[in-house]
Amino acid sequence: MVTQIEPYVMLSIVLFVLGVMGVLLRRNAILIFMSIELMLNAANLSLVAFASYWGQTSGQIFVFFVIAVAAAEVAVGLAMIVAIFRTRQSINVDDLHQMEG
Amino acid sequence: MENLGLLAPLVVLIPSIGAIINIFWGARLGEKWVGSIATIASALTFGVVVLLYVFMNYNYYQGVNVNPPVFESWINIPSAGLNIPWQQRVDSLSVTMMLIITGIGTLIHVYSIGYMHGDERYHRYFAFLNMFLAFMLVLVTANNYLVMFVGWEGVGLCSFLLIGFWFDRSGVAWRNSLAARKAFIMNRIGDFGVIMSMVLMFAVFGTLTYYEAGEVANPTYNEHLVEEIQHEAEAAEADLATGISEVTVGEVANAGEHTAAEPAPAEGQHAAPAEGEHETGPALPATSNDSIVYEDLGVFSRAQILSEQGGDVVVGPFTMPITTALTLITLFLLLGATGKSAQIPLFTWLPDAMAGPTPASALIHAATMVTAGVYIMVRSNVLFELTPTTMAVVALVGSATALVGGFIAMGQWDIKRVLAYSTVSQLGFMVAAVGVGAFGAAIFHLVTHAFFKALLFLASGSVIHGVEHGHHHVHEHGHDDEHDDHEEAFDPQDMRNMGGLRRRMPVTYFVYLIGTLALMGIFPLAGFWSKDEILADAWTAGLQDNNVIGYIVFGLLLVSAGFTAFYMWRQIVLVFHGKPRTEAAGHAPESAKMMLVPMLVLAFFSFFGGFMNTPRGVLGLEKIFGPHELTEWLESSVMRVHAGEFYLWIAILSLVVAIGMAIMANRIYARVPVFNRKRDPLEMMEATQQMWTMANARLYWDNFYDRIFVNPFRRTSAWLATELDDRFLHDWVHNKVLWNGFNAIAHFLSRDVDQKVVDGAVNGAGRVTRWGANTLRRSQSGYIRVYAITLLFGVVVVVLVLLLPLLQRG
Known part of the structure; x- marks a missing residue:
């Protein structure tokens, strides 16, 4: 039972900002992926914390869904990264700008 | 019997049908059928008119209005108060005209069958002739001026078509077309007068109808008539009462017919109908219009009422005294009459109108159409009688025309042209008669003139026909070489090319002589009676009414009568007497029977036609033929008609003048041996040279x-x-x-609008789009980082927008 919410929120913000920074600053697709996971988990953390704080279970159940979807996403994302690496021998996202207008 | 008047529409319908059949199918039917259809149509119409005449006698000479079906409201404009039905008037005047038109018309149809034989437009000629009859009958049967005007214009059209009938005959095509055009245009000037007259009449009186139903045309006449009928009825009843057998009644009936009508019917108050045969008689005619309100009267009665009241009338923006309005109306009507009846100043079209086929000239330009002007003036006698000024003008115009026409006729070489000017002159007689108030004499002369002038034209047609054939005969028999030079110049109508036809064409000579004597006014032929009546009436007008115009007219007409005798005898001598002056005349054959029979019929009427109006006190002739029959008959429809007096000295004077001038003509022309020099003896004489040149x-x-x-x-x-x-x-x-x-x-x-503005707008739109696209596509860099940071900013903005209200509240 959480009685003080601030530390959780602070940690969640730190984790989320780290994730954002990772997505924006890293070039390696794997790392960007991991940063996205970090952001997802930051969100999960705040959900769980608030749910516990308010004594409601819906937030915790929601986290399960997020984890499940994230797992599926990882599976698809990693497959794509593997496919890209096979064709281009690189997973540097700066090389992947064929979609420019 | 009562319903016989309803046949009136047929007189227009039958010739119209004839014309329609011939114009559409005539070319396929062939000459025989075309001629028969047209002639039968004309003869049938004549039959209907005879029935109308019987009806008039039965109906105490009272005119009736007939409304043909379909045309009941021909022109109806309620907002203008204008309602003009296509109404016909059957009365003694119109029946007289109809008898002349259809009677002479039928004879001329028969004649035309022979005369037009072989013409390439045979069917068209007969269609025109029938169409003319239809329009002429519209003209004379109309019961208002507007319907009359339809006929007036229609006959003008037919006249135009027939004058220009040979518009493509080699050599004279242009002359014929010009003549037709001249006639049409000069008649337009007259039509302007008629239209103006009608407009004024409608403005002043508010109607164009001659007589409304139930209106009495001549109340004075009806008073006498009713008295007479009642008198006879009483006498008849008295006879019956004394037990005299029915034979006597029958005799009385016959005697009654002679003067007025059948004896009085039994509808009188005296007794119940005694005899079955008397039950069917018509009601007694009314004797006055006093019980009829102004709005239900025709134009003539309204004119009388307004003229009695005096005062001013308003015509559009003008206000004028009623006499001025009436004078204007009648003067304009006179202008119309001068156009149609070829009077000064519009007479010059008639001589040129002789370019048409001769039978058409006889029918249209001598007997019927040209008398329309006289007819309409007699029809409007009430209006004319109310305006002495117009009467004086009419008299002077008529007598001057008679003089001018007669004078010019003396100097012409063309056989038809002489007759044309003679027609002008004789129409002048009629108009002058109208001018001195002798309306009965005018119609009398119209009738007799129709007989003998139609006869003269037909006879001249026969002469021309004969000379033409003689010319062809000569041409065919081997004289070609010598005569080739003259070929172009030969004119079968030129009297210089004739002479001595008496032996070649005896029947034609005989009828021509009768026509000539009738026209000259030799006792006892038709022309004598009518011309004498006009002279006597002119003299009476001068004597009784102290009207100087009467003496002037008398003098001028007497001189014209002298001219008439001179030019007619000159014609007889030049055409028929002496020796043939050309080989064509020497070989001229007599015309076919088809042409001779109508001429003989007309000759009969030219001889005896004058007895229809015998004056009192001439050798007891009135006991045989009845005194002033025509005048009395006309009296029921023409208000101002009165039996003229007979002056023996005038009759003898005019006879002496006529015979004297004929003898003079004989002396001048018969003595000149041969006309090889082609000059008139009058021209060669010093004293008369100038005069003859003027006439020529x-x-x-x-x-x-x-x-x-x-x-x-x-x-x-x-x-x-x-x-x-x-x-x-x-x-x-x-x-x-x-x-x-x-x-x-x-x-x-x-260049400016389309290429610059329109194209610029379209191209500009394209360029702007391309520029916008080029600018925007740079934002799509393809780098994930860029998309991610855009997304981040978007999220921040969204979050800020969501949080801002909370922050403000907090």
Whole structure:
């Protein structure tokens, strides 16, 4: 039972900002992926914390869904990264700008 | 019997049907059928008219209005108070005209079958002739001026078509067309008068109808009539009461028919109907119009009422006394009559109208159409009688025309042209008779003139026909070489090419002589009676009414009568007497029976026609033929008709003048042996040379009109055509102003508006789009980082927007 919410929120913000920074600053697709996971988990953390704080279970159940979807996403994302690496021998996202207008 | 009047529409319908059949199918039917259909149509119409005549006698000579079906409200404009039905008037005047038109018309149809034989437009000729009959009958049966005007214009059209009938005959095509055009245009001037007269009449009186139903045309006459009928009825009843057998009644009935009608019917108050045969008689005619309100009266009664009241009438923006209005109306009507009846100043078209086929000239330009002007003036006698000024003008115009026509006729060489000027002159007699108030004499002369002038024209047609055939005969029999030079110049109508036809054409000579004597006014032929009555009436007008005009008319007409005798005898001598002056005349054959029979019939009427109006006190003739029969008959429909007096000295004077002038003509022309020099003896004599030249040049009247009207008109037209139309309108306005203006505007539109503005807008839209696209596509860099940071900013903005209200509240 959480009685003080601030530390959780602070940690969640730190984790989320780290994730954002990772997505924006890293070039390696794997790392960007991991940063996205970090952001997802930051969100999960705040959900769980608030749910516990308010004594409601819906937030915790929601986290399960997020984890499940994230797992599926990882599976698809990693497959794509593997496919890209096979064709281009690189997973540097700066090389992947064929979609420019 | 009562319903016999309802046949009136048939007189227009039957010839119309004949005309329609011939114009559409005539070419396929062939000559025999075409001629038969037209003649039968004409004869049937004559039969209907005879039935109408019987009806008139039965109906105590009272006119009736007939409303043909379908046309009941022919012109109806309620807002203007204008309702003009297509109504017909059957009365003694119109029946007289109808008898003449259809009777002579039928004879001329028969004659035309022979005369027009072999013409390439045979069917068209007969269609026109029937159409003319239909329109002429519309004219005389109309019960208002507007319907009359339809016929008036229609006969003008037929006249035009028939004058120009040979518009493509080699050599004279242009002359014929010009003559037709001249007739049409001069008649238009007269029509202007009729239209003006009608407009004024409608403005002043509010109606154009002659007589409304139930209106009495001549109350005075009806009073006498009713008295007479009642008197006879009483006498008949008295006879019955005394037990006299039915035979006597029958005799009384016959005697009654002679003067008025059948004896009084049994509807009188005296007794119940005694005899079955008397039950069917018509009601007694009314004797006055006093019980009829103004709005239900015709134009003549209204004119009388207004004229009695005096005062002013308002015609549009003008206010004028009623007498002025009436004078204007009648003067305009006179203008119309001068056009149609070929009077000064519009007479010059009639002699040229002789370009048409001769039977058409006989019917239209001698017997019927040209008398329409006289007819309409007699029809409007009430109006004319109310305006002494117009009467004086009419009298002077008529007698001057008689004189001028007679004078010009003396100097003409063309056989038909002489007769044409004679017609002008005789129409002048009729108009002069109207002018002195002798309406009965005018119609009498109209009738007799129709007989003998139609006869003379038909006979001259026979002469022309004969000379033409004689010419062909000569031509075919081996004289070709010698005569080739003269071929072009030969004119079968020129009297110089005739002579001695008496032996070649005895029947034609005989009828021609009768026509001539009738026209000259030799006792006891038709012309004598009518011409004498006009002279006597003119003298009476001078004597009784102290009217100087009467004496003037008398003098002028007497001189014209002398001219008439002179030119007619000159014609007889030149055409028939002496020796043939050309081989054509020497070989002229007599015409076919088809042509001779109508002439003989007309000759009969030319001889005896005058007895229909025998004056009292001439050798007891009135006991045989009845005194003033025609005048009395007309009296029921013409208010101002009165039996003229007979002056023995006038009759003898006019006879002496006529015979004297004929003898003079005989002395002058019969003595000249041969006319090889082609000059008139009068021309060769010093004393008469100038006079003859004047007559031959038609008093320079046509030249005068050419100079004053025709040439300026042509010059104006030429100027308008070259200067105004060609140079100004075509060259300048069209080619310069419009053409260049159009080009300039088109160039401006295509180059400046279309290419610059429209195309610029379209291309500009494309360019703007492309520029926008080029600018925007740079934002799509393809780098994930860029998308991610955009997303981040978006999220921040969204979050801020969501949080901002919370922050403010907090």
